[in-house]
Amino acid sequence: MSSGRKKGSKSQVQKGRQEGPGGSNVSKKETSSVDGHEKEDAGADTKASSAFDSLNSGLLWRALLVAFLAFAYLKPEVLLDVYDMWVGFSEHNNVAHGSSRREELVWLPPDEMKRDAVVQAFKHAWGAYERDAMGSDEYHPISREGTDLAGGGGIGYTVIDAIDTMHIMGLSEEYSRARGWIANNLDFERKGLFSTFETTIRVLGGLLSIHHLSGNDPIYLEKAIDIADRLMYAFEDSPYHLPLPYVDLVDRKGYHTKDYTGLVSVAEVGTLQLELKYLTHLTGNRDYWEAAEKVMKTLNSAKLPHGLASIFLNYEEGQYVTSAVSLGSRGDSFYEYLLKQYIQTNRTEPVYQDSYKETMDGAHQYLIQKSPGNNLVYTSELRPEDNGSGEISWRLTPKQDHLVCFLGGSLLLGATNARSQVDRVSRPPKQEELTEDGWRDWNTGMELIKTCMKTHDTATGLSPEIVYFRVPSDGMDTYEFAPTDWYIRGAQPGIPAPYDARYMLRPETVESLFIAYRLTGDEIFREHGWKIFQAIEKHCKVESGGYATVINVDENPAQLEDKMETFFLSETLKYLYLLFSDSNTIPLDRYVFNTEAHPFPIIQA
Structure with a gap:
């Protein structure tokens, strides 16, 4: 794979459209000098x-x-203020651009007040669930009820998703009761269709993580093998080794989705690998590892010229179908796991390093853009369109899901693991420790984190589910109060808020803040995380217990939807806790997080 690829021309993007992956134009700046x-x-x-x-x-x-x-x-005092301002700016700039003048960080101390506040929030959420819905898959804090995902009885999604967070936080009483429920009440003999992807990352991932953190408590491995063996039926009779989206845990049979019959999403099939490979590491049963590897071989064989992935594949043919190219929904965690498979095996499988680098080169060439207002870096989507004569053109759409906010932290991890020139990169990195493309990825990651924080500039301080960025051809200049950089499509005063306007207690921004802080030690990331936590406390907290989805982030006081996603306990609060903990708590050089924030130890392949 060649390095130093150049980004394509954006002249067509400025008109609101761009052709799909193909040739690129490169603009050059000419400089001259006179020496007299x-x-x-x-x-x-x-x-x-x-x-x-x-x-x-x-x-x-x-x-x-x-x-x-x-x-x-x-x-x-005036001179001291000027000095502090200059030093603060200089220090932050050094972190972002890799100055070697800053002393390398060895250990980051905790912020105990903020860390303990996050623990109290977890106890408020978990206590309500345990009181009203223990064992149910999901919790509804306003009605104080639990529901099951498949209708035939729950399999404890919330319990299993949250138990490693309890252990990491040191909540021994809550942990003991949760373990007792898993040991005595958890039963996977439940009729109904369960998502192969969600059950793998939340249930299998949660059991494997707590097995390690608990010192190899055998009950967790026993349960993990049970659910994994049932999930393996999603791979059965698959012509190209791609798992079906659903599994009946009782009949032990895979099923297609009714919405996209014959198709599977690249995120769903490409985000099972960390869990299955780690299970092989624990059991010695290579069936799990081989199932994961066969999926990756199919995806590699189907690779598109630009290195990026369309969000859907044909299950019967093992090839991508004409569909959107996105770093958001249905695509996000595929890119995440390319890098993390390389990290999981202690950087001993260069095939995943190469695949990750190729996809990020493609993302920079085709998807990474800047807003015309304040030059905010964001990710766009390529969407296919039929021009009426059977030919497909590609529209570059300035749409970014909140899910994409994982990418800022992921690029920092990738720069220091997949694009480093030394075995051990300093914190923060020194200029000579990363390749040229490594610094490109590092700086893009930092800018994406900045952009994701800008999307929190709402009435509640919470980020919407989906935002669109301004392009010159969007026609919004006719509005009296046109936004400078981004907006929520369809949101207008006096009408019901669109789906895009909601905040679902998602973790992606705080995930990137956690990684950025651990890799730099810059307190600005803790400050951002604390603001997000305060906004969650103010607008999402249900006084009787639990936290709920905000329907419209631009409405204050906020209206709430009666749902608390399991990832709030597994990811959002865990990443916030780790952000304010010392750097020896789940250190990044010893652990890799699955896409549901369950930490697995780094292993030797």
């Missing part, structure tokens, strides 16, 4: 004049120095 040297003979008069000017200049500088010292004596 003149020599003159100076006579005695010129020398005398020069001496006179030097004397006046010396007197002036002495006067300025006296004035400065007098001001410093009378107003020292």
Whole structure:
């Protein structure tokens, strides 16, 4: 794979459209310089004049120095403020751009007040669930009820998704009761269709993680093998080794989705690998590892020229179908797991390093854009369109899901693992430790985190589910209060809020803040995380217990939807807790997180 690929021309993007992956135009800046040297003979008069000017200049500088010292004596606080501002800006700039002048960080201390506040929030959420719905898959904090995902009885999604968070937080009483429920009540003999993807990342992933964190408690591995063996039936009779989207855990049979019959999404089939490979590591049963690897071989064989993935594949043919290219929904965690498979096996499988680098090169060439207002870096989507004559063109759509906010932190991890020039990268990285493309990825990651924080500039301080970024052809300049950079499509005062306007307690931004803080030690990331946590406390908290989805992030006071997603306990609060913990708590050089924030130890392949 070649390095140093150049980003394509954006001239068509500025018109709101761009052709699909193909040729690219590269603009170049021309620079010129003039180096002139003149020599003159100076006579005695010129020398005398020069001496006179030097004397006046010396007197002036002495006067300025006296004035400065007098001001410093009378107003020292002003100079201290200027110094602090300069140092703060300089330090943050050094972190972002890899200055080697900053001393390498060895250990990051906890912020105990903020960390403990997150623990209290977890107890408020978990306590309500345990009180009202213990064992149910999901919790509804306003009605104080639980529901099951498949209708035939729950399999404890919330319990299993949250138990490693309890362990990490040191909540021994809550952990003991949750373990007792898993040991005595958890039963996978439940009729109904369960999502292969969600059950793998939440249930199998949660059991494997707590097995490790608990010191290899055998009950968790026993349950993990049970659910994994049932999920393996999704792979049965698959012509190209792609698992079906649903499994009946009792009949042990895979099923297609009714919405997209014959299709599977790249995220769903490409986000099972960490869990299955780690289970092989624990059991020695290679069936799990081989099932995961066969999926990756199919995806590699179907690779598109630009290295990116369409969100859907044909299950029967093992090929991508004409569908959107997106780093968001149905595509996101596929890219995440390319990098994390490389990290999971202690960087011993370069095939995943190469695949990850190729996809990120493609993302920079085709999907990474900047808003025309404040030059916010964001990710767009490529969407196919039929021009009416059977030919497909591609529209570059300035749409970014909240899900994409994982990418900022992922690019930082990728820069320091997949694009490093040394075995151990400093924190923060030094200039010579990353490749040129590594610094490109690092800087893009930092800018994406900045953009994701900008999407929290709402009435509630919470980010919407989906945002659109401004392009010159969007026609929004006709509005009196047109946004500068981004907007929520369809949101208008006086009408019901669109789906895009909601905040579902998602973790992606705080996930990236956690990674950025661990890799740099820059307190700005803790400050951002604390603001998000405070907004969640103010607008999502249900006084009787639990937290709920905000229907419209631009409405204050907020209206709530009666649902608390399991990932709030598994991911959002866990990443916030880790953000404010010391850096020895689940260190990044020893663990890799699955897409549901369940930490697995790094292993040797």
